[in-house]
Amino acid sequence: MSYDIRSQKGIYIHIPFCISKCIYCDFCSAPADDAVKERYVEALCLEIEAAGAQAAENGDNRGISTIFFGGGTPSILPPRLFVRIMGAVRGAFTVAQDAEITVECNPGTLTDEKLETYRRMGVNRLSIGLQSPDNAELRALGRIHTYEQFEESYHAARRAGFDNINIDIMSAIPHQTVAGYEKNLKKIIELAPEHISAYSLIVEEGTPLYDMVERSGEEILPSEDEDREMYALTKKILSDAGYLRYEISNYAKTGFECRHNMSYWKRTDYLGFGVAAASLLKKSDCYPASRRFTNTFDLTDYLKNPIGNHSEEQLLTHDDEIEEYMFLGLRMMQGISKEQFYRTFGRSFDEIYGDIAKKQQEQGLIKCDEDRLWLTDIGIDISNTVMAEYIL
Numbered sequence: 001m002s003y004d005i006r007s008q009k010g011i012y013i014h015i016p017f018c019i020s021k022c023i024y025c026d027f028c029s030a031p032a033d034d035a036v037k038e039r040y041v042e043a044l045c046l047e048i049e050a051a052g053a054q055a056a057e058n059g060d061n062r063g064i065s066t067i068f069f070g071g072g073t074p075s076i077l078p079p080r081l082f083v084r085i086m087g088a089v090r091g092a093f094t095v096a097q098d099a100e101i102t103v104e105c106n107p108g109t110l111t112d113e114k115l116e117t118y119r120r121m122g123v124n125r126l127s128i129g130l131q132s133p134d135n136a137e138l139r140a141l142g143r144i145h146t147y148e149q150f151e152e153s154y155h156a157a158r159r160a161g162f163d164n165i166n167i168d169i170m171s172a173i174p175h176q177t178v179a180g181y182e183k184n185l186k187k188i189i190e191l192a193p194e195h196i197s198a199y200s201l202i203v204e205e206g207t208p209l210y211d212m213v214e215r216s217g218e219e220i221l222p223s224e225d226e227d228r229e230m231y232a233l234t235k236k237i238l239s240d241a242g243y244l245r246y247e248i249s250n251y252a253k254t255g256f257e258c259r260h261n262m263s264y265w266k267r268t269d270y271l272g273f274g275v276a277a278a279s280l281l282k283k284s285d286c287y288p289a290s291r292r293f294t295n296t297f298d299l300t301d302y303l304k305n306p307i308g309n310h311s312e313e314q315l316l317t318h319d320d321e322i323e324e325y326m327f328l329g330l331r332m333m334q335g336i337s338k339e340q341f342y343r344t345f346g347r348s349f350d351e352i353y354g355d356i357a358k359k360q361q362e363q364g365l366i367k368c369d370e371d372r373l374w375l376t377d378i379g380i381d382i383s384n385t386v387m388a389e390y391i392l
């Protein structure tokens, strides 16, 4: 089966640098000096240019509809390095006029000069990592900034003309209470960002937070019931304030859903550049098979060899693709369309999953209409279990 090669891709660019490490973080990021940042950007540009040349050689479409700078802390880069990367992207690919271009920023690293540079380079969406408006909670997380610094960054971004801003907020922070979290949500709403990503803190093995929980016991974290209460509060308070939940953890004012992330969940092709960045290229007239690949996680290794340096590469079978389509599609509140399923895979949804969907509908885990099926609130609560049933 061939896919439409005219469809545009997304680009993800990973900036693996942070001022210091937050105690819960297991992302590929670390502090670095200016010389390393400079070398990294040069390596990144080589990788981007090589991918553009490769796409041209394969006869692939080089149209780009979304670009997302993630990290790490992309806003740690000096403006001239950011300009250098955007120049490489625009030289190697054709960025659509209306492309969504997002930069993740951390308070304490944003300046007016950077904001002005972003605007000039076509950035039209900022995602600011706040996590909590409570300074004691920020300290507990090892964040480098205070709430006041966040507010300064937020207002500076508005003054610079950004009218599409996401704020990240976290629940289940050590010693957080349900009442405290409710206060946090209300404080953020007052700022009226266009988008809010609300995640529950996960204690990852290998992080200082993990060691702390091992030492002090789980009592320092909100209980499972409190966690669930915070989760329910998020939906209630944000919905009441006019934010539409469009994905399990993401809320937006109408028209401000993150197009880049939507394309992940819809399995549009994307290219990831930089250390630890992942890519998906589906089968098409240009590629004989669908594949996912992830760049090396080793910064030194990447700096030596940034082109085609993959730590993982997986050719996707037809069944793999169907499973991914289900897992990712069910994350979105709009769920999946049976008709689109058929158009994508040439197989009837009911023939493959009809029995499972019927059972889950009876259990109240999903809802269905003529064409679509989506998770209910109960289904979202145990989404991993629900989705596991779609493994072929």
Ligand code: SF4
Pocket: 017, 018, 020, 021, 022, 025, 026, 027, 029, 071, 072, 073, 106, 129
């Ligand atoms: S700012 Fe983000 S990427 Fe950097 S250490 Fe903190 S959580 Fe990790």
